Structure formats: C-alpha cells, structure tokens
Amino acid sequence: MPTQTVADYLLSRLREWGIDNVFAFPGDGINGILASFGKSDNNPKFIQARHEEMAAFEAVGYAKFTGRVGVCMATSGPGAIHLLNGLYDAKLDHVPVVAIVGQTARSAMGGAYQQEVDLLTLFKDVASDYIQMVTVPEQLPNVLDRAIRIAVGKRAPTAIVIPSDVQELEYTPPTHAFKMVPSSMDIRWPEIQPDDDAIRGAAELLNSGSKVAMLIGQGARGAAAEVREVADLLGAGVAKALLGKDSLPDDLPYVTGSIGLLGTRPSYEMMRDCDTLLTVGSSFPYTQFMPKEGQARGVQIDIDPGMIGLRYPYEFNIVSDAASALRALIPHLRRKEDRSWRDDIESKVSRWWETMRAQAMVEADPVNPMRLFSELSDQLPMNAIVTADSGSSANWYARQLKFRGDVRGSLSGNLATMGPGVPYAIGAKFGHPDRPVIAFAGDGAIQMNGLNELITIKRYWREWADPRLIVAILHNDDLNQVTWEMRAMGGAPAFRESQDLPDVDYAAMASVLGLGSISVTAPDQLASAWEKALSADRPTVLDVRTDPDIPPIPPHATFEQALNSAKAMLKGDDSVWGVIREGVKTKAQEFIPHQGNDH
Incomplete structure (x- = not known):
C-alpha cells in the first residue's frame, strides 16, 4: 500500500x-x-x-x-x-x-x-x-x-x-501519549438564546416608542420572517446596512433601502426623525447617519459580543442569534394602532423609487450609469446573485437595484477594496452553479484584475449547470468614484494624470475568449442587452459606455460637499459643464411631482 x-x-x-x-x-x-x-x-x-x-x-x-x-x-x-x-x-x-x-x-x-x-x-x-x-x-x-x-x-x-x-513526510497520526493533541471532526453549533429579562426590558422600550426605526445587517439574513413580523407590530420602517441589502426584499413598502454614504433619502430621514431604534445583526459604522445621541432610545441584537454596544448608546445590548431574539420579543410586543409613522415611511419609499427611476432616465452622454442598474431591476431573476465592485458601481448597486424574491448580493463592505466584483461572482458560481450571477464593475476595477479573471470564467463555465455569469462594465475611462471624492471632499478638480484610464474594447476582449459580448453605446439598447445576456448560453460581458459626469453623491449630501464640488469645478475641472448639466437634471428629479405625489 x-x-x-x-x-x-x-x-x-x-x-x-x-x-x-x-x-x-x-x-x-x-x-x-x-x-x-x-x-x-x-x-x-x-x-x-x-x-x-x-x-x-x-x-x-x-x-x-x-x-x-x-x-x-x-x-x-x-x-x-x-x-x-x-x-x-x-x-x-x-x-x-x-x-x-x-x-x-x-x-x-x-x-x-x-x-x-x-x-x-x-x-x-x-x-x-x-x-x-x-x-x-x-x-x-x-x-x-x-x-x-x-x-x-x-x-x-x-x-x-x-x-x-x-x-512530503509520511503521515502518522497523533498517539496516546504526553504532549500529543488528538482531534475530532464533529461540531454542533448552538442557537444562542437571549436573556429573558433583557427581552422583557427591550420590549417595554420598543412598545413605548411612537416612531420606531429598524436597522438590519447581514446578521439578520436568517431572520427575515421575524424581522417582517416585528416591523409590522412596531409600525417600523426597515433600513439596511450595505452588507444587509439582501436580508430583506426591496419590494416591501416599508423597507427604506440602504443607509449611509451610499444610502437613500427615506433611510436618512427615518433615522433623523425616529424616537426609537432597533438594530439587528449590523455593525454599521457611520454614526452620523444614526439618530443623534439623546434623540432615540435603542436596542441592539447581535450574535457577536465583540460587536455589541457599538455606534450608538443603546439601552439594551442583547447577545443572541437574531431569529431567536426576535421570536422571543414578538409575544411581548403590542401592535401599534397609530400607523401614521409607518404610512409616512411607505409614502416616502414609494416616492423614492419613482425618483430613482426618473433619475435613471435622465439623458446622459452616452449612457446614464443609473439606467444600467434600473433596467436590470425590471428583469432580475428571482434567484439571481449580484456582486458589485468598489467604486461608483457600489453607489448604484446600493440605491438603484431593487432586490426581490431570493436575490442575493454582496460587495466588499468594510474594506471597500477594489477588485472583488468578478472573483466574488466566480466564487458564487462554484457555490451555486445552478443560479445566474451578475457582477458590476467599473473599468478601473476591470483593468486592475477583472480582465484576467475573465480567463478563469472561460476555463470553468462549461462545468456550471446554469452558464449565465454576466460581467457588466461601467466603461467611462475615469476612476469615477475618486474623481467625485476629490471634488466633494477635498474641493479639488480631477487630476487627470491619476484619474484618466486607457480606453479598452472590453467586448472585443471577451469575444477573443469565446465569451458572449455586447457593446452598449445608447440607453435604448440596455433593456435588450440585459434580455440577451440573461438568456445567453454562456457568460457574457456587457461593455457599457457610461457618462462620468453623472454625480454619485447621495441625495442627503451636505451643503459643504456640494459647495466643494462647485468650487472644484471652477478651479479648472475639464468636466465642469457636463457635471453641472447632469447634476442639475438628476437632482431635479427629487422635486418633480410623480404620479400625483406632491411631497
């Protein structure tokens, strides 16, 4: 032997x-x-x-x-x-x-x-x-x-x-001897149950609030049914940290969407106005987007004791599995009869999605990047997996994509590193070879390493039960997120030696590898491009010529940030007129009445 x-x-x-x-x-x-x-x-x-x-x-x-x-x-x-x-x-x-x-x-x-x-x-x-x-x-x-x-x-x-x-040594197992450490395979994970007194105290706190906001993260993914029931009882809106985008579908009328730098106006306003906060499975780091200290009473639920009690002065910090804690809470919660807070949230959410669609339809030169995401929302398969790279694509992933059904999605949340969009998608395909996967990446991330991983896709895609892996490239020849950060945060015009990218025909490179390839140079091509890619018999690269002048600054950007951007433009940014044109048209969509709404 x-x-x-x-x-x-x-x-x-x-x-x-x-x-x-x-x-x-x-x-x-x-x-x-x-x-x-x-x-x-x-x-x-x-x-x-x-x-x-x-x-x-x-x-x-x-x-x-x-x-x-x-x-x-x-x-x-x-x-x-x-x-x-x-x-x-x-x-x-x-x-x-x-x-x-x-x-x-x-x-x-x-x-x-x-x-x-x-x-x-x-x-x-x-x-x-x-x-x-x-x-x-x-x-x-x-x-x-x-x-x-x-x-x-x-x-x-x-x-x-x-x-x-x-x-290369011959393997010999540990023996029954001094300073040997035998090992075994099995492990049975516990369901960590909450403290009963804490649950009762937290329920009393939540029952006393009249304007309850919930914030959920990836730790709530296995507790979607419980989150829904608690939100209904409390008449709460539910905001989602970026890594928790797939923890609850976006088509629920009280889900306010992402929160933070890439967040939505309904999430921002809900946190600004609430008097009670329930955080479940999230270590969302940006405290400036949380309620002001003293404004709201709070409860946090997290399975990790190292992440409990952070970000906000919560009165109850409950270490527990999210679903177990919420199930324990539910019998102690009283359904709020006054639904005016919830009604207002739902109205704002409805208005938000109308605004997002309107902003996506703003004309651009040549393609509005928001429309690339918005058009997918209409066709996104209920079992799709979506990845996004760091950069401006993360903005549109956070705000424009509407997740429904069993859609999963993720990106590099806390490290926010460039480069994981395509390899995440490959990992997802090996984990779920029967599900369609879509990766969004800017041309900066694609040039950094995504092009090389197209070769990995070429090598393995025939092994996947569902061959669909779509790589959608925001092709604007600009390191766009940093360009906008320079304008908004530093008041500096774009430094073209650092920001300009070499122009590459990504669709042609995909074709050379035997992958599907679609070039999109006009907005009315997007719907059919998605339809073709989602029905393809192989992985597909969408090479989409997007307008770098569409501002990724969130709707709750501060006056100082807007002023810095304007000052940067006046200092000699060569995109000044395109940015002003597109910024005004995009921002205007927040104030134009939609479908009879006037708020």
Whole structure:
C-alpha cells in the first residue's frame, strides 16, 4: 500500500469536512500538496485563479453566498503575500475563510533562503483568531480542524502554514501519549438564546416608542420572517446596512433601502426623525447617519459580543442569534394602532423609487450609469446573485437595484477594496452553479484584475449547470468614484494624470475568449442587452459606455460637499459643464411631482 503523505492526509481531511473547492494558484512551496491533488483525482477541486489575491476573493465570495467555509491556497513568499487583501476583506466583513500556505523547508528556515518570509508574523493580524505552522505530521489534524472550526465559529479568516518538506513526510497520526493533541471532526453549533429579562426590558422600550426605526445587517439574513413580523407590530420602517441589502426584499413598502454614504433619502430621514431604534445583526459604522445621541432610545441584537454596544448608546445590548431574539420579543410586543409613522415611511419609499427611476432616465452622454442598474431591476431573476465592485458601481448597486424574491448580493463592505466584483461572482458560481450571477464593475476595477479573471470564467463555465455569469462594465475611462471624492471632499478638480484610464474594447476582449459580448453605446439598447445576456448560453460581458459626469453623491449630501464640488469645478475641472448639466437634471428629479405625489 502506498505511503500516505501529510499532503495526502490534508486533502482527505478537507474532504471529511465537506470542502468541495479550493481556490488557489500553484507554486513550488505547495508542490507536495499539488501532487496529492493529482493522486486524489482532484478532490476537493483545485480551482486555478489567475492570481492569489483573486483566489482569496473567490473563497470570500464562495463563503458569503453559501454560508460555508471558503478555502484558498498559495505557495510560500509572494504567493502568501498576495492572499492578504482578500483575507482582510474576509476579516472586516466577518466571513469564514481558511488559507493554506506553503513555506520553505524547515532546514532552510532562518537562513535568508529564497522566498523565505516570516509567515506567522505576516498573518498575525489578518488571521489573528488562528494562525499556526505544522512542523510534524502528528500536528496536522488538530491544526486543520481548529482552523476550520474557529473560522466558522468566529466568522473570520484563519491560516495554516505547512513547510514544503513537511508536506512530503509520511503521515502518522497523533498517539496516546504526553504532549500529543488528538482531534475530532464533529461540531454542533448552538442557537444562542437571549436573556429573558433583557427581552422583557427591550420590549417595554420598543412598545413605548411612537416612531420606531429598524436597522438590519447581514446578521439578520436568517431572520427575515421575524424581522417582517416585528416591523409590522412596531409600525417600523426597515433600513439596511450595505452588507444587509439582501436580508430583506426591496419590494416591501416599508423597507427604506440602504443607509449611509451610499444610502437613500427615506433611510436618512427615518433615522433623523425616529424616537426609537432597533438594530439587528449590523455593525454599521457611520454614526452620523444614526439618530443623534439623546434623540432615540435603542436596542441592539447581535450574535457577536465583540460587536455589541457599538455606534450608538443603546439601552439594551442583547447577545443572541437574531431569529431567536426576535421570536422571543414578538409575544411581548403590542401592535401599534397609530400607523401614521409607518404610512409616512411607505409614502416616502414609494416616492423614492419613482425618483430613482426618473433619475435613471435622465439623458446622459452616452449612457446614464443609473439606467444600467434600473433596467436590470425590471428583469432580475428571482434567484439571481449580484456582486458589485468598489467604486461608483457600489453607489448604484446600493440605491438603484431593487432586490426581490431570493436575490442575493454582496460587495466588499468594510474594506471597500477594489477588485472583488468578478472573483466574488466566480466564487458564487462554484457555490451555486445552478443560479445566474451578475457582477458590476467599473473599468478601473476591470483593468486592475477583472480582465484576467475573465480567463478563469472561460476555463470553468462549461462545468456550471446554469452558464449565465454576466460581467457588466461601467466603461467611462475615469476612476469615477475618486474623481467625485476629490471634488466633494477635498474641493479639488480631477487630476487627470491619476484619474484618466486607457480606453479598452472590453467586448472585443471577451469575444477573443469565446465569451458572449455586447457593446452598449445608447440607453435604448440596455433593456435588450440585459434580455440577451440573461438568456445567453454562456457568460457574457456587457461593455457599457457610461457618462462620468453623472454625480454619485447621495441625495442627503451636505451643503459643504456640494459647495466643494462647485468650487472644484471652477478651479479648472475639464468636466465642469457636463457635471453641472447632469447634476442639475438628476437632482431635479427629487422635486418633480410623480404620479400625483406632491411631497
């Protein structure tokens, strides 16, 4: 019988944990593991990204959209270093990812050997919950098992380092001896129940309020039914942190949409005017968009005690599973008979969606980017998964896309890094090969790394039960979000040497790869472009020529920000007249009466 190596055992243990996919890029620091993939008939499946950072993002996307642990792998030195950005994305968005990285042979450690990097120190922050090096075979089971359990239990990235020579050693299990650490596979997660006294006190507080606002995040995703019932009883509106956009559908009349820098006017006004706040499963960081201190009494529910009591002076900070806490609350809540607060919220939400459609239909040169998102809302499949990259596309994802049914969506929430839009979509497809996936990315993010990952899509798409993966590119030859930030935050005109992008024919590049490609140069082409892409028999790139002068500044932008933008224009910004024209036309839609509404 052939000898089982440490690398062989690593893969067998991953299979026992139900790990189906490993997102990775090869290198000689993991040669022993690569050989074991060959011997194991590629089980779990080695998914080759074009770059280790993309492998990490794919693992994050897989974990976000499946709820399971994502696994990425890289070689020693530069490969391990390249994983870091994706792992920080996982850390800041609370996503379970395990990184397996190679290292130079033990005999070379400390000898200034090629590609030798102190990986334990390098990963100490990003994998602060668990980082360990395997130096003898008997150590492997407990290190791997702990890395997986801690990643899932803490919703965080963990990392294990395996030197290249250790990978090729004969595997021997831990023995029944001193300083051996046996390990076991099983884990049963508890449903964390709330404190009874806290529930009664929180219910009394919520019952006493007359203008209740709810704020939910990704932690409320498994509690949608309970959120609906509580919102109905309290006559509350529900705002959503960006990572919680898919926690409740947008077609519910009291859902005010996103909150914060990329948020909606109804969410902003609800927080401005409420007297009671119930936050569920969210660590939304921008306190200036919360009620003013002393304005509202508050209750927070979160499963993570490290994230409780943040952002606002809540009176009750309840550590619990969201659904369990809300189920416990419901019997103690009294249905509010005065529905005027709720009615006002619903009226504002209705007006908001009319305004969003009107703004999307404003003429632009050549295509209004908002219309790209608005037209998809009309055709978005009920089981679609949507990703968005950082940049101006995140603005329109937050405000223009209306999620219905079982639509899922995410982006890089807290790290807000460029580059995850396309690899998230790839991770989503491996997690849900039977669901359509749509990625939005600006041309800056596409040029940074998205084009390369089109090659990964080319390689694997035929394996997916549903071949639809649409990459919609906002093609405006401008790093648009930073351009607007310079204008609004710093009062500086766009510095063209930093902001202009080389013009690239993205549709042509997709065609070369054998993918579907559609060029959109006029707004009336959008509806049919989406229809064609959503019925295609292969992944499709939508190359959409969008107008960079459409302002992504939210409707509650401050006067100071607007003044800074105007000053920047007057300092010599070469887009001054286009920006003024489009800004005035877009802003006007907030004040034009729609469908008989005059508020």
